[in-house]
Amino acid sequence: MTDSVAIHLRPRTLWISRAQRRGTAGILAVLLLWQISVWIIDLPPYFYPAPRDVLAAFGELIRNGILIEYLADSSWRYAVSVGTGLSLGIIFGLLIGLSGFWSRLLGSIIRFFYAIVEVAWIPLLVIWIGYGFPTILIAISYVVFFPVLYNTLTGVQTIQPVLINAVRTLGASRFQVLTSVILPAALPNIMTGLRVGAGFAFRGLIFAEMIAAGSGLGFLIFDGASTRQTDRVVVGMIMMGLLWLLMDRLLLRPIERATIERWGLVRAQGGES
Amino acid sequence: MNTAALTGGTPKISIRDMTLVHVNEERRQSNVAVENLTLDIMENEFLCVVGPSGCGKSTLLSAIAGFMQPQTGTVTMNGERITKPGADRGVVFQEYALLPWKTVLDNVALGLKFRGVPRADREAKAMEYIAMARLTEAAKKYPHELSGGMRQRAAVARTLANTPEIMMMDEPFAAVDAQTRLSLQEELLRVWNDNPITVLFITHSVEEAVFLADRVAVLTPGPGKLREIVEIDIPRNARHWDTITSDPEFIALRDRVMALVRDQNG
Ligand SMILES: Nc1ncnc2c1ncn2[C@@H]1O[C@H](COP(=O)(O)OP(=O)(O)O)[C@@H](O)[C@H]1O
Ligand SMILES: [Mg+2]
Numbered sequence: 001m002t003d004s005v006a007i008h009l010r011p012r013t014l015w016i017s018r019a020q021r022r023g024t025a026g027i028l029a030v031l032l033l034w035q036i037s038v039w040i041i042d043l044p045p046y047f048y049p050a051p052r053d054v055l056a057a058f059g060e061l062i063r064n065g066i067l068i069e070y071l072a073d074s075s076w077r078y079a080v081s082v083g084t085g086l087s088l089g090i091i092f093g094l095l096i097g098l099s100g101f102w103s104r105l106l107g108s109i110i111r112f113f114y115a116i117v118e119v120a121w122i123p124l125l126v127i128w129i130g131y132g133f134p135t136i137l138i139a140i141s142y143v144v145f146f147p148v149l150y151n152t153l154t155g156v157q158t159i160q161p162v163l164i165n166a167v168r169t170l171g172a173s174r175f176q177v178l179t180s181v182i183l184p185a186a187l188p189n190i191m192t193g194l195r196v197g198a199g200f201a202f203r204g205l206i207f208a209e210m211i212a213a214g215s216g217l218g219f220l221i222f223d224g225a226s227t228r229q230t231d232r233v234v235v236g237m238i239m240m241g242l243l244w245l246l247m248d249r250l251l252l253r254p255i256e257r258a259t260i261e262r263w264g265l266v267r268a269q270g271g272e273s
Numbered sequence: 274m275n276t277a278a279l280t281g282g283t284p285k286i287s288i289r290d291m292t293l294v295h296v297n298e299e300r301r302q303s304n305v306a307v308e309n310l311t312l313d314i315m316e317n318e319f320l321c322v323v324g325p326s327g328c329g330k331s332t333l334l335s336a337i338a339g340f341m342q343p344q345t346g347t348v349t350m351n352g353e354r355i356t357k358p359g360a361d362r363g364v365v366f367q368e369y370a371l372l373p374w375k376t377v378l379d380n381v382a383l384g385l386k387f388r389g390v391p392r393a394d395r396e397a398k399a400m401e402y403i404a405m406a407r408l409t410e411a412a413k414k415y416p417h418e419l420s421g422g423m424r425q426r427a428a429v430a431r432t433l434a435n436t437p438e439i440m441m442m443d444e445p446f447a448a449v450d451a452q453t454r455l456s457l458q459e460e461l462l463r464v465w466n467d468n469p470i471t472v473l474f475i476t477h478s479v480e481e482a483v484f485l486a487d488r489v490a491v492l493t494p495g496p497g498k499l500r501e502i503v504e505i506d507i508p509r510n511a512r513h514w515d516t517i518t519s520d521p522e523f524i525a526l527r528d529r530v531m532a533l534v535r536d537q538n539g
Pocket of ligand 1: 295296297304305306324325326327328329330331332333495
């Protein structure tokens with residue numbers, strides 16, 4: 001949304017319906033261009049499938065249950081892995097942010113591992129623990145862990161000390177300081193970390209499924225490409241996009257709206273997702 | 274009258290030869306903010322502390338609140354050493370320090386929640402204090418939806434709802450506009466008359482101090498020492514801005530405190 005600045009000033013409901021209208025128009029335009037390019041380029045469907053071919057592949061994958069199964073597998077792997085990475089990232093972010101001891105103990109080690117991208121781990125993990133869920137779980141939570149950790153850390157370090165002092169004079173215990181001030185104050189940063197991590201993890205999942213799984217969207221794309229079923233590859237790609245959109249609309253945005261925007265911690269964002 | 278009760282009263286807070294030092298470990302610096310201060314805050318009195326910026330007023334409050342420990346000397350409440358923050362010593366901060374993620378109601382009920390008071394009870398009690406602060410309409414709003422004056426009233430309600438033994442206020446009205454400040458000062462006295470409590474009120478405004486206080490303690494420029502304590506024996510029912518500024522007693526006291534504050538600057 002390049003013109004979101006002007007749109008900011010409009011009432012929220014109007015803005016949403018407008019954005020949705022534009023979004024739909026954008027999708028239709030892409031489909032149209034795609035179809036036109038198929039007519040112009042005129043190559044065999046296994047090389048450059050038309051929207052119609054992809055729709056047919058989609059219908060077939062739905063009928064034989066493969067797509068549903070793969071989607072369920074991918075979603076499940078993704079949810080568990082992101083949840084694990086998120087929890088560990090928050091826990092270690094709090095530990096390092098709140099305690100000098102843990103910060104000195106873990107700071108350098110974590111920075112070292114941060115530099116090693118998850119892609120480098122996957123072949124090694126396959127050797128150690130084989131194909132399947134454990135390898136994917138470790139690789140994906142690894143990807144989510146670091147951005148969540150570093151953003152949680154920033155959140156903790158930028159808390160206004162006066163808020164902590166205020167609740168202490170109201171009688172808060174150390175645990176109550178954590179739950180009533182530190183976690184909510186760090187939440188905008190934790191959400192940023194989750195957004196970044198969830199995006200990386202999504203790409204990581206597809207990659208991991210190509211190498212280390214026998215099902216899932218990544219496998220669908222990999223398998224489709226190696227058997228020249230290009231239409232299936234495109235179905236897999238579209239599903240990736242849709243899944244991310246759904247997650248943004250149904251999970252990330254609602255959480256942000258219910259918390260940090262209502263609290264006035266950040267201004268409502270434009271249309272990026 | 275409060276001043277009458279004072280002479281025979283017992284100190285709530287006793288400060289003896291207290292020196293407060295800020296230590297910056299990273300830069301290996303230390304900064305003496307308060308030096309050899311001796312001061313009593315009497316039960317249920319309204320004590321104002323005035324002094325120029327940087328003379329150690331906020332640091333003094335930190336020591337009573339328990340955020341820092343004296344380098345030498347002692348600070349006690351009811352005869353017991355203060356070692357850490359506690360619900361018996363409430364603080365109203367200049368920056369309001371309301372939790373942005375909680376409504377006015379939840380902010381005011383916070384201290385009771387920490388103590389484990391059941392939701393219905395704590396909300397009922399919080400609503401009483403919210404009504405007292407004339408914020409009933411705003412109870413369900415978030416701090417960012419309130420004006421500066423309303424936020425500060427909510428902060429006072431939050432502190433009082435927790436029924437501390439002393440309420441300390443650190444330049445609480447410095448960040449609101451002049452008109453609002455006058456009405457907040459009158460409101461504070463109204464609320465305080467209905468809820469007698471020991472108050473330590475820190476300000477750099479001499480007028481504000483003389484208007485509010487039973488006694489005004491004047492500090493010297495940093496490091497802060499006690500210069501003098503001035504008794505303000507203006508009757509409580511005469512403390513209204515529309516009349517007090519022409520009251521000769523107010524004018525005389527204000528000029529006297531002003532002279533004490535300025536004398537040491539020049
Ligand atoms: N956290 C701190 N670290 C180091 N020095 C401080 C700190 N807080 C205050 N000081 C210093 O202590 C002195 C008194 O400060 P403060 O108590 O805030 O004064 P006031 O509230 O009267 O303006 C000042 O010289 C200030 O620079
Ligand atoms: Mg100060």
